[in-house]
Amino acid sequence: MTQRQTFDVSGMTCAACSARVEKTTSGVAGVEHAVVNLLKNSMEVEYDGNPATLAAISAAVEKAGYGAVPRVEAAAAAGAPSSPASPSAARENAAAKEAAHVRMRLIVSFVFTIPLFYLSMGHMFGWPLPAFFLGHENMLTFAFTQFLLLLPVIFVNFKFFRVGFKTLFHGSPNMDSLIALGSTASTVYGIVAIYRIGWGMGHGDVDFAHMAAMDLYFESAAMILTLITLGKYFEARAKGKTTDAIAQLMDLSPKTAIRRNVDGAEEEVPVDQVRPGDILIVRAGAGVPVDGVVIEGAGTVDESVITGESVPVEKGVGAAVTGATVNRTGWFAMRAERVGADTVLAGIVRMVDEATSSKAPIEKLADKISGVFVPVVIAIALITFIIWMFVGAGVATALSHAISVLVISCPCALGLATPTAIMVGTGRGAANGILVKSAEALQTAHGVKTVVLDKTGTITKGAPEVCEVLVVKGRCDSASSAAGCAGGVSSSADGFGGAHKASSARAEQSSELFVRVRTAERLGAAEAIQTSQVDAQTLAFLSLAYSLEKRSEHPLAQAIVAYAEARGVAAQEVEAFEQIPGGGLRGVVAGRTCLAGNARLMGEGCIDIAGAEGGARRLADEGKTVLFFAVDGELAGLIALADEPKPRSAAALAELSHMGIRTVMLTGDNERTAHAIQKRVGTDDVIAGVLPQGKEEVIRDLQKQGTVAMVGDGVNDAPALARADVGIAIGAGTDIAIDSADIVLMKSDLVDVPAAISLSRATMRNIKQNLFWALIYNVICIPVAAGALSFAGVTLNPMIAAAAMSCSSVCVVSNALRLRGWKPVMLGEVALALEPDAASGAAPASEAGVPTMDGPSAEDGDESPVSAGHSEEMQTVKPKEIIMEKKLSVEGMMCQHCVAHVKKALEGIEGVEEAVVDLDSNSATTKLSADVADQVLVDAIVDAGYEAKVVE
DSSP, X not given: OOEEEEEEEESOOSHHHHHXXXXXXXXXXXXXXXXXXXXXXXXXXXXXXXXXXXXHHHHHHHHTTOEEEEOOOHHHHXXXXXXXXXXXXXXXXXXXXXXXXXXXXXXXXXXXXXXXXXXXXXXXXXXXXXXXXXXXXXXXXXXXXXXXXXXXXXXXXXXXXXXXXXXXXXXXXXXXXXXXXHHHHHHHXXXXXXXXXXXXXXXXXXXXXXXXXXXXXXXXXXXXXXXXXXXXXXXXXXXXXXXXXXXXXXHTSOSXXXXXXXXXXXXXXXXXXXXXXXXXXXXXXXXXXXXXXXXXXXXXXXXXXXXXXXXXXXXXXXXXXXXXXXXXXXXXXXXXXXOGGGSHHHHHHHHHHHHHHSOOTTHHHHHHHXXXXXXHHHHHHHHHHHHHHHTTOOHHHHHHHHHHHHHHOOHHHHHHHHHHHHHHXXXXXXXXXXXXXXXXXXXXXXXXXXXXXXXXIIIBOSSOEEEEEEEBXXXXXXXXXXXXXTTOOOOOTTSTTSOSSOOHHHHHHHHHHHHHHHHHHHTTOSSOOOGGGSOHHHHHHHHHHHHXXXXXXXXXXXXXXXXXXXXXXXXXXXXXXXXXXXXXXXXXXXXXXXXXXXXXXXXXXXXXXXXXXXXXXXXXXXXXXXXXXXXXTXXXXXXXXXXXXXXXXXXXXXXXXXXXXXXXXXXXXXXXXXXXXXXXXXXXXXXXXXXXHHHHHHHHHHXXXXXXXXXXXXXXXXXXXXXXXXXXXXXXXXXXXXXXXXXXXXXXXXXXXXXXXXXXXXXXXXXXXXXXXXXXXXXXXXXXXXXXXXXXXXXXXXXXXXXXXXXHHHHHHHHHHGGGGOOOOOOTTHHHHSOHHHHTTSOOHHHHOOOOSSOOOGGGTOOOTTTTTOSSOBOOOOOOOOOEEEEEEEEOOOSHHHHHHHHHHHHTSTTEEEEEXXXXXXEEEEEESSOOOHHHHHHHHHHTTOEEEEOO
């Protein structure tokens, strides 16, 4: 049975190290797969489950010159629920200790290297030196003092020599081997020079001794070690910042909790001591310690740290609460359900941790190069030494070039290029509610050509909502009207039971009132519409519908109930209630026989709906479900319901199109409903009537055209998510969908789909920049260090080479840290160009029209009940009539952001109902409901910063 084990690996310093450890581990019998993370000094191993295999892995890695110890969580070993931060916290502590140790080494190195450099190079710059270092008679003192100053530098940085020569002798040289060879060569050459000075002084050959004193390389050895250590220090600091996002996630969880004991007493305990079933108290301003359920009280909880949603959520008895969220107001008691490693936060941290431990396919290139890099560099250094000796340059020159080649090469830059970017990228995604499960998924997402989206619950909200209410005037008496007005709106002459014909002024007032209600709903007003804003007739109709539907458990009925309750509508007494299978409901409400259901039910009840069929057909064509309501044998009104698109679905899909990605909606719904949703949200294609098992086949076919991402939330989406190149699960979806996906969107918001792809593109761009720099640096610097440009007077001594090598690693890590500034796509260009209605997921008023029950289409040839003088007036709203169009030529637009500015400027003019701005043709077409002067249109565009003229 295959098991997985994490190892802490010691001794790795560059990509050659990680490649060697990975190759060695993979060769152990029983090991199925091994992945080494240089940045985290860890290794993930899949093996056969045999404990002996773990021991064999440790022995093999140690033989290769490194250390590998299986990681055992202390909390788990103690039998307590493990903390979500345990493994990462241990690594953080180890990293902090290592950084402190490097800092100490750096300080000691500088303390001795600075006087060594002053002593050895001071005479070249005219710096004053003590007299006992000057003169031929003091040459031995001059040389031996430098050697003594070098010894402490070698001592504190002996790790380079210990690891470097150990790996060299094991046949797996790494970066430390290059540093050790270069420093050792300089040191040994300097020691030989001391003996030469002694020999010259002893034989009276002062000139020979003086020449030997000029060949001391102690300062080069010290400077190499010091500058490399300086680079390691900066690298350690920069690498520490790559885990900031994970550290911040871990810090979100409260460290203590207030627990209520059996006797009712409260005590503050460490959160690690909380167990499932414990009762915890959460006061205003406090964090929720663990995941659980509210059992007493209520509060307003800020869940932005988990979901990214900035609006606090009301939590009452029975509501689930998540650890690390913050109770802003109120007080509640909760029962702990999931603690330690089982909490949502722990799952997020674990998922990010696993993602940063995985390898992207692009790393294979760096691994292949790193596997042969150091041996090749050593060979180049030897060849360089031989060539310079062959041309008669002398030992000093040949050795200087060879040492420069050794210390300027930088295999660690290759090893850090990919994991640092992956670490920062996944961390930034997690901080913004985008959880990437693997580095491979992060790489694959950047090449997505097609995004396939499930409709229900992904593009739409997943639950029906009332979207239009249409009322026939004169169907109820005033008593019913009064009963329906919880807000105290009294009946009037033109209300229910009043005159069939309303005065034109009153009718106009009602129409304007209805427009305000629908507009507020379309724009997503946060507050409920108060009953005082709705006319008495509509309230009375809603009261009848509400009273009847309240007795049903059907989703459509529950949607009507929620709609009515939000407006404060009062329920009335219902008698003889009956549910009619496949038809609807029947009952007596306040003494009046009411019928609610589909057109077939109305036909069976002999209800005349001829005058409403046109409007019903229009609503059905828009993908809405229409319910008819009859009172005492006559049609009283319609309620249209639909699974509305999520507020920002249209904007998210527009952003994907802006990114050059094709969007496809995949649904099991019928063609008419699917195309209605497509028209509202703007997908490029729609595939309707697909059974759950057919979704996977659709993905397979689309993959022939390029990389495909699938976005879904349900159980029936799991096969398609697994089949897609990149599966993206909505956070509110089912566990099986999330398990099958490669990327999880915690906020359940489609705008995170383009954001996730944008993150992938930014990360891959950063990785390619890092790899290019690491490769081009070595390709250029190694030949220069070898003396390839000596004919032009360009040479590099070992000290400059060491400084360049250190800068290379720091540059790669610093470039990866630029990803910390990445922010999710906020639809800046496209969302501004959208109608507010479209951005909220509703059809723009200019396109969707207005609620009408007398609305047969022109081709039907039916006559409107109102226009025909029918006694049954319908409460309708008429759109403003477009009397003309004007087209303008616009100059200066460069992008969709410019388009948004021009559109906003034109639609801010009174009389302009809609402006269609086209970037390709540099034009704007305005639809006018009043005569607007040409100059007014032109001035508006000019004020926005562009040039314009009317052409039509």
